[in-house]
Amino acid sequence: MNSWVVDTFLLLNAVMLVIAFGTAWLRSSREKRQGGR
Amino acid sequence: MDYTTLNWVLMIATFAVMIGVGAMSSRTVSESDEGGFLLAGRSLGPFVGASTIVATGFSGWGFMGSPGVAFEFGAIEVLGNFFFAPAMMIAVLFFANSMQKRALKMGSNTIPEYIAQIHGGGAGGRLLQGVAALITIVLLMVFMVSQIKAVGMLGASWLDIDMTTSAWMMISIIIIYTMWGGLAAVAWTDTIMVCGMVLGALVITGQMFFSVDLSDWVTRLNDINPSLLNPETAAPYGESKGSVFFVLPYAFLFAAVLPYMAVRFLAFRPDVKMHRVGVYVAVMGGVLRLIPIVGLYMRAYAPALAEADQAMPMYLQTFMHPAVQGIITLFIIFAMKSTANSMLHTVASATSHDIRLALFKDAQHDSPRALSINRLAVVGLGLLGLFMMMYAPPFMLSWLGILGSGTLLASMIGPVFISTFWQGTVPGALTAMVVGFLTSGSLMLMSDMGWVEGPLIGCLASSVCYFVVSMATRRNAEARRA
Numbered sequence: 001m002n003s004w005v006v007d008t009f010l011l012l013n014a015v016m017l018v019i020a021f022g023t024a025w026l027r028s029s030r031e032k033r034q035g036g037r
Numbered sequence: 038m039d040y041t042t043l044n045w046v047l048m049i050a051t052f053a054v055m056i057g058v059g060a061m062s063s064r065t066v067s068e069s070d071e072g073g074f075l076l077a078g079r080s081l082g083p084f085v086g087a088s089t090i091v092a093t094g095f096s097g098w099g100f101m102g103s104p105g106v107a108f109e110f111g112a113i114e115v116l117g118n119f120f121f122a123p124a125m126m127i128a129v130l131f132f133a134n135s136m137q138k139r140a141l142k143m144g145s146n147t148i149p150e151y152i153a154q155i156h157g158g159g160a161g162g163r164l165l166q167g168v169a170a171l172i173t174i175v176l177l178m179v180f181m182v183s184q185i186k187a188v189g190m191l192g193a194s195w196l197d198i199d200m201t202t203s204a205w206m207m208i209s210i211i212i213i214y215t216m217w218g219g220l221a222a223v224a225w226t227d228t229i230m231v232c233g234m235v236l237g238a239l240v241i242t243g244q245m246f247f248s249v250d251l252s253d254w255v256t257r258l259n260d261i262n263p264s265l266l267n268p269e270t271a272a273p274y275g276e277s278k279g280s281v282f283f284v285l286p287y288a289f290l291f292a293a294v295l296p297y298m299a300v301r302f303l304a305f306r307p308d309v310k311m312h313r314v315g316v317y318v319a320v321m322g323g324v325l326r327l328i329p330i331v332g333l334y335m336r337a338y339a340p341a342l343a344e345a346d347q348a349m350p351m352y353l354q355t356f357m358h359p360a361v362q363g364i365i366t367l368f369i370i371f372a373m374k375s376t377a378n379s380m381l382h383t384v385a386s387a388t389s390h391d392i393r394l395a396l397f398k399d400a401q402h403d404s405p406r407a408l409s410i411n412r413l414a415v416v417g418l419g420l421l422g423l424f425m426m427m428y429a430p431p432f433m434l435s436w437l438g439i440l441g442s443g444t445l446l447a448s449m450i451g452p453v454f455i456s457t458f459w460q461g462t463v464p465g466a467l468t469a470m471v472v473g474f475l476t477s478g479s480l481m482l483m484s485d486m487g488w489v490e491g492p493l494i495g496c497l498a499s500s501v502c503y504f505v506v507s508m509a510t511r512r513n514a515e516a517r518r519a
Contacts, residue, residue, distance in 0.1 A: 002255075002266075002267075003112060003255075003266035003267050004267060004278075005111070005112040005113055005115070005116050005266060005267070005268065006112055006115075006266060008116060009112070009115055009116045009119055012116075012119065012120075012123065013119070013323060015123075016122060016123040016126060016319050016323060017319060017320075017323070019123075019126070019127075019130075019319075020126055020130075020315050020316045020318075020319035020320070021316060023130055023312050023315060024312040024313060024315065024316050027310065027312040028310070028312065031310075
């Protein structure tokens with residue numbers, strides 16, 4: 001968009017969602033693995 | 038059609054729902070277990086827990102103040118305000134679990150009590166509990182008064198009544214359900230309110246983005262002032278562009294350390310998975326943090342505003358149907374009330390539980406009268422907040438208001454946050470609280486430093502003192518214990 005503020009805002013929104021859903025996916029798959037043993 | 042009547046119907050319906058929630062929540066409260074009232078019986082699930090964290094951290098400022106700042110300073114405010122969403126998520130994902138486990142093991146019911154117990158309890162612990170409770174009461178009372186005032190003013194114009202009557206009505210309802218159901222009532226009403234707030238944010242964002250062409254919006258802003266989208270400084274956050282990024286650590290500590298935020302981590306059901314809470318917090322927080330964009334929309338499409346603070350009221354008046362305007366105003370009132378009820382519950386707990394245990398050595402933890410004392414404190418402090426709003430000298434309120442939650446944060450970082458990973462001593466915690474309070478307080482009152490930098494320097498000074506004094510007094514503490 002040719003605005004460093006808006007670009008940073010959009011990038012950080014994406015990073016936040018990746019961390020939230022990524023952590024949830026990683027932790028729940030680890031729990032499933034541990035539960036399966 | 039008379040839309041004020043619709044507003045009254047909405048208000049009466051929501052008041053009835055909230056009192057009903059208070060009555061239902063009272064089932065978690067029992068006469069002999071203070072955890073029921075103070076921590077909702079550690080019963081919060083992932084969605085309710087996430088909702089109360091987001092609702093409490095998102096005050097009326099997000100709806101009313103922040104769009105005004107965005108109108109005046111541009112997109113930098115949208116970025117600065119946004120940092121609260123990832124900060125809360127990080128606090129939930131990477132801190133809440135550690136704190137919750139330690140608190141559960143020690144049986145802590147409040148943050149001052151957590152501070153006392155993590156530093157070994159006894160007379161030193163009671164001293165810490167008393168000091169932490171006192172700082173919490175002084176600094177949060179004034180914040181609560183400002184929320185009561187804001188909700189009173191908005192309610193007055195919404196219902197077409199005078200401000201005092203409006204403030205009385207709003208605070209009375211908060212007192213009733215908080216007194217009845219304790220933290221469970223606060224958390225459940227917060228959940229209902231945050232759903233409204235998120236819906237409001239979606240309606241506002243949808244209206245803005247579907248009503249105009251994005252490139253036209255950008256062109257208009259650049260024609261008015263190119264620095265609205267591409268600022269050379271991070272004003273109002275600081276001179277250098279990087280200053281805005283300091284909001285992230287500030288907001289993280291805000292979520293992890295402040296007693297009215299952190300106490301929510303203690304109230305989760307022990308089996309709740311924090312990664313699920315993190316997802317809800319990120320999504321709800323992300324949506325709510327879109328609201329300041331209203332300031333940019335108003336700057337581009339309705340430039341004639343007498344005051345920047347009028348950005349949101351004028352936006353609603355100009356671009357929303359009166360009925361929708363009334364409903365969104367209700368959601369803005371929700372944002373203010375969901376912060377005010379959490380503060381009332383925290384200052385009441387600090388008074389009835391922490392000060393009582395700190396002052397009286399033989400006070401029982403779960404005494405049969407504790408519930409009545411806790412409920413009485415909610416009524417007393419709620420009314421005190423209302424009377425302070427009406428009669429306290431304005432200079433006192435503004436003086437304490439400047440200290441605000443930033444100074445509380447600087448006082449609590451060592452005893453609450455660092456102690457969860459590295460245990461200091463009682464003198465270390467006491468010094469950290471006093472130094473954090475004085476450093477942040479003096480910087481806020483006597484320098485032109487912003488609301489982010491002053492508290493962060495206070496946090497640094499407080500953390501160094503916590504570590505150095507604890508190391509210096511550790512041998513004495515160990516010898517005494519032996």
